[in-house]
Amino acid sequence: SAEYKALSVETLPARLGGIDAITSGVGADPSQWSVQEVGDGNLNLVFIVSGPIGSVIVKQALPYVRLVGDSWPLPLYRAYYEYHALTRQAARAPGSVPSVLHFDEDQALIVMEFLQPHVILRRKLINGERVEGLAAFLGEFCARTAFRGSELSMASADKKSDVSLFAGNVEIPAITEALVFTDPYYDAEMNNHTKGLEPVVSALRGDVPLKVKVQQMLQSFASNTETMVHGDLHSGSIMSTPSSSRIIDPEFVQYGPMGFDIGMLCANFLMAYFSQPAHRGADAETYQGWILSVIEETCAVFEAEFRRLWASERTGMLYPAALFEDQGQDSVPACDAVLAGIWRDAWCVCGIEMHRRCLSLAHNADFEEIGDMTVRARLEARNLMLGADLIRMCDNLSGAGAVCDMARDFNGR
Ligand code: SR1
Numbered sequence: 001s002a003e004y005k006a007l008s009v010e011t012l013p014a015r016l017g018g019i020d021a022i023t024s025g026v027g028a029d030p031s032q033w034s035v036q037e038v039g040d041g042n043l044n045l046v047f048i049v050s051g052p053i054g055s056v057i058v059k060q061a062l063p064y065v066r067l068v069g070d071s072w073p074l075p076l077y078r079a080y081y082e083y084h085a086l087t088r089q090a091a092r093a094p095g096s097v098p099s100v101l102h103f104d105e106d107q108a109l110i111v112m113e114f115l116q117p118h119v120i121l122r123r124k125l126i127n128g129e130r131v132e133g134l135a136a137f138l139g140e141f142c143a144r145t146a147f148r149g150s151e152l153s154m155a156s157a158d159k160k161s162d163v164s165l166f167a168g169n170v171e172i173p174a175i176t177e178a179l180v181f182t183d184p185y186y187d188a189e190m191n192n193h194t195k196g197l198e199p200v201v202s203a204l205r206g207d208v209p210l211k212v213k214v215q216q217m218l219q220s221f222a223s224n225t226e227t228m229v230h231g232d233l234h235s236g237s238i239m240s241t242p243s244s245s246r247i248i249d250p251e252f253v254q255y256g257p258m259g260f261d262i263g264m265l266c267a268n269f270l271m272a273y274f275s276q277p278a279h280r281g282a283d284a285e286t287y288q289g290w291i292l293s294v295i296e297e298t299c300a301v302f303e304a305e306f307r308r309l310w311a312s313e314r315t316g317m318l319y320p321a322a323l324f325e326d327q328g329q330d331s332v333p334a335c336d337a338v339l340a341g342i343w344r345d346a347w348c349v350c351g352i353e354m355h356r357r358c359l360s361l362a363h364n365a366d367f368e369e370i371g372d373m374t375v376r377a378r379l380e381a382r383n384l385m386l387g388a389d390l391i392r393m394c395d396n397l398s399g400a401g402a403v404c405d406m407a408r409d410f411n412g413r
Pocket residue numbers: 041042043065067175176179232361362
């Protein structure tokens with residue numbers, strides 16, 4: 001096995017020219033390939049390799065956090081977990097992720113289908129573009145991966161073996177444990193926030209019951225292996241055309257709570273919502289209405305799809321039909337209770353994600369691209385305050401409609 005070496009635009013054709021999966025998608029002669037490095041995330045190299053017959057994506061892990069530099073080493077093994085996550089997502093939610101053409105564990109690289117003309121959803125949201133079918137796609141993805149990766153669907157032995165496989169992905173979830181769940185709530189070294197937010201930040205950090213709820217959620221994230229979660233399902237992990245979407249980038253995969261992905265996803269739509277007045281000005285309102293409708297519909301589709309799978313695909317050890325139907329009962333109340341737990345976790349995670357993107361390391365472009373710091377601080381404050389209410393109230397929220405009403409209320413302040 002060859003020693004790991006990071007690729008570059010110059011070295012890629014010579015180094016990967018003999019790989020069938022690439023030559024068959026791009027063209028046999030590497031001297032005819034053109035290579036562009038397009039990685040704009042925080043961690044990896046991403047190349048588009050194009051040639052006479054088409055294009056592929058080559059994604060390679062770097063041995064450090066790209067955002068910070070080599071002072072923060074990061075294991076290459078994350079590519080191995082990303083590869084296994086992609087195969088499971090493809091099986092559990094067919095058509096939702098790019099197809100994998102080749103995987104090289106030693107070089108920590110995955111060759112994937114080039115999605116075209118897909119664009120990162122976060123960019124579309126900042127630009128005020130709509131995506132047809134987005135909510136249905138996202139709601140189904142989250143419900144199918146949550147349900148089919150759990151003991152509601154999987155045989156106990158398969159689930160245990162999968163949990164143990166992904167348990168090796170240690171350093172990547174550790175980033176989430178620190179940057180998402182912990183750092184926002186104290187004066188951590190890598191934190192930064194927009195000037196002007198100090199009163200809101202100190203109120204959050206002084207709120208002990210809120211910090212207890214966040215720590216309880218962290219405990220659940222770290223020890224509740226309900227299902228395989230994407231682990232980083234923000235709008236930068238979704239690529240869309242005007243009418244179709246795919247989920248990318250599951251290197252933060254782990255087994256965790258079923259509400260984790262949909263909660264993080266809703267947070268990123270809410271941040272897009274709050275940032276819009278700075279990007280659209282007086283025209284923001286109509287587009288903001290569309291964003292809230294996506295949140296409501298995504299959650300409605302999640303719930304409907306989860307209930308459909310509950311009724312038709314309960315093949316695991318949990319809630320066997322014999323416990324219910326044999327005595328003339330039905331299992332709908334049990335499904336209601338499972339969903340209530342999912343939504344409680346989802347809204348708690350949602351609030352936490354809304355905090356970390358403004359207070360910890362790795363902010364999001366929705367707010368970061370607002371040049372006027374006074375405006376940015378005002379919009380981020382709304383986002384932080386709604387986040388806090390979602391954490392405080394996560395056990396008692398009636399649903400996405402109520403969350404969207406709360407968002408409208410903060411947006412008007
Ligand atoms: C140091 S990595 C920072 C963030 O980038 C990734 O996309 C995750 O969201 C992580 O929290």
